[in-house]
Amino acid sequence: MAKPRTVYVCAECGGTSPKWQGKCPHCSAWNTLEETVEASGPAAATHRYAPLASASPVRSLADIEARETPRQPTGLDEFDRVLGGGLVAGAVVLIGGDPGIGKSTLLLQALASLSTQTSVLYVTGEESAEQVALRARRLGLQTGNVNLLAEIRLESIQAAVSDQKPTVAVIDSIQTLYSSELTAAPGSVSQVRECAAQLTRLAKQTGIAIVMIGHVTKDGSLAGPRVLEHIVDTVLYFEGDTHSSFRLVRAFKNRFGAVNELGVFAMTDRGLRGVANPSALFLSQHEQQVSGSCVMATQEGTRPLLVEIQALVDSSHAPNPKRLTVGLEGNRLAMLLAVLHRHAGVSTFDQDVFVNAVGGVRITEPAADLPVLLAIMSSLRDRPLPPGMIAFGEVGLAGEIRPAPRGQERLREAAKLGFSVALIPKANAPRQPIEGLEVWAVDRLDAALDKLR
Numbered sequence: 179m180a181k182p183r184t185v186y187v188c189a190e191c192g193g194t195s196p197k198w199q200g201k202c203p204h205c206s207a208w209n210t211l212e213e214t215v216e217a218s219g220p221a222a223a224t225h226r227y228a229p230l231a232s233a234s235p236v237r238s239l240a241d242i243e244a245r246e247t248p249r250q251p252t253g254l255d256e257f258d259r260v261l262g263g264g265l266v267a268g269a270v271v272l273i274g275g276d277p278g279i280g281k282s283t284l285l286l287q288a289l290a291s292l293s294t295q296t297s298v299l300y301v302t303g304e305e306s307a308e309q310v311a312l313r314a315r316r317l318g319l320q321t322g323n324v325n326l327l328a329e330i331r332l333e334s335i336q337a338a339v340s341d342q343k344p345t346v347a348v349i350d351s352i353q354t355l356y357s358s359e360l361t362a363a364p365g366s367v368s369q370v371r372e373c374a375a376q377l378t379r380l381a382k383q384t385g386i387a388i389v390m391i392g393h394v395t396k397d398g399s400l401a402g403p404r405v406l407e408h409i410v411d412t413v414l415y416f417e418g419d420t421h422s423s424f425r426l427v428r429a430f431k432n433r434f435g436a437v438n439e440l441g442v443f444a445m446t447d448r449g450l451r452g453v454a455n456p457s458a459l460f461l462s463q464h465e466q467q468v469s470g471s472c473v474m475a476t477q478e479g480t481r482p483l484l485v486e487i488q489a490l491v492d493s494s495h496a497p498n499p500k501r502l503t504v505g506l507e508g509n510r511l512a513m514l515l516a517v518l519h520r521h522a523g524v525s526t527f528d529q530d531v532f533v534n535a536v537g538g539v540r541i542t543e544p545a546a547d548l549p550v551l552l553a554i555m556s557s558l559r560d561r562p563l564p565p566g567m568i569a570f571g572e573v574g575l576a577g578e579i580r581p582a583p584r585g586q587e588r589l590r591e592a593a594k595l596g597f598s599v600a601l602i603p604k605a606n607a608p609r610q611p612i613e614g615l616e617v618w619a620v621d622r623l624d625a626a627l628d629k630l631r
Contacts, residue, residue: 188210270410279418298346357372412431
């Protein structure tokens with residue numbers, strides 16, 4: 179019998195080291211090496227690194243016939259949008275999010291819908307079979323054709339999947355599984371990596387679509403080694419405040435569809451329901467015009483969204499004024515305030531500045547620069563922006579307004595929702611006028627502010 183050996187595995191990158199070190203020699207992360215006991219041997223190594231498929235000869239790329247991959251719709255339109263149209267045979271999907279945000283609920287609903295068309299399997303490692311059945315009954319789901327397995331041993335799950343041969347299998351969750359070939363505890367870096375690799379190999383060899391639920395860390399990233407995100411085909415994140423009824427599912431990686439696609443759901447007593455018009459969620463309903471508010475047109479994958487940006491500028495009573503953002507990047511706010519001072523002559527060195535994206539949405543694209551500055555100027559002057567106005571555009575360090583991608587789609591979405599004025603970059607000006615929408619095209623920050631005087 180092979181003698182177990184002790185290795186130290188990095189929780190960030192999954193790299194191994196023969197001894198403990200303060201800094202990982204592979205990714206330079208600090209205090210991430212964890213002790214793990216692994217059994218070494220030729221048999222275990224051969225099984226662990228078995229090929230995904232039989233070897234094939236070298237072929238020319240031009241000789242390979244490319245065909246459209248067939249998809250299996252889940253019956254949930256917003257979920258299918260994020261996946262790129264549905265599940266692909268043999269695909270491995272990893273979905274993460276905060277505890278209690280609705281990951282298990284969403285996948286149970288998807289399996290209940292899929293079970294009317296094909297065979298499905300739900301593997302639960304966190305709850306008992308009775309708990310899952312109670313949730314399905316509470317949601318009013320028809321689960322007569324949903325097969326359930328309460329198991330955390332990887333080898334038993336592989337045997338059940340091979341025996342049942344479902345079209346779609348859900349693993350809830352990957353951190354609860356363990357392989358008997360390893361001596362480490364469930365949830366450790368080596369167990370998570372090994373179980374994910376074996377399930378991925380099973381999916382590729384059999385053509386079964388596998389959806390794995392993953393835990394997240396305190397900063398919101400998926401727990402476990404980073405290699406976990408590399409070996410799967412699609413990575414989805416659940417976003418949103420657990421105190422709110424709205425949930426966002428965002429694709430950060432998708433080998434079979436567009437990345438940064440967004441699905442919007444509303445949590446009800448009957449589970450998650452897709453939202454047909456998500457722009458209405460992120461727009462506050464004010465009875466009258468208020469200062470410090472600007473609506474921006476953002477693009478999430480193929481979907482344009484209108485989001486309200488709110489800013490509050492107040493006199494600071496401390497030596498270091500506060501700069502706080504919610505849903506936006508904090509360092510970019512400091513840069514925008516410097517550009518505002520340098521190219522518009524507006525100083526905020528003695529002001530506290532707070533910026534918030536309404537509805538819990540997280541905006542990462544630079545096209546939010548111009549709406550953020552307009553909201554700040556509106557709050558600083560205590561003067562509302564013109565009614566029915568939207569804006570978007572990136573602001574450079576030289577004070578120029580740079581174009582945003584898919585500007586026409588943003589403008590059409592704004593016109594559809596009844597907005598009448600659009601302050602946009604000059605390069606995004608439409609060639610043909612849009613009915614009901616007046617366009618103000620500017621190329622400099624000072625010109626944009628002059629439009630509001």
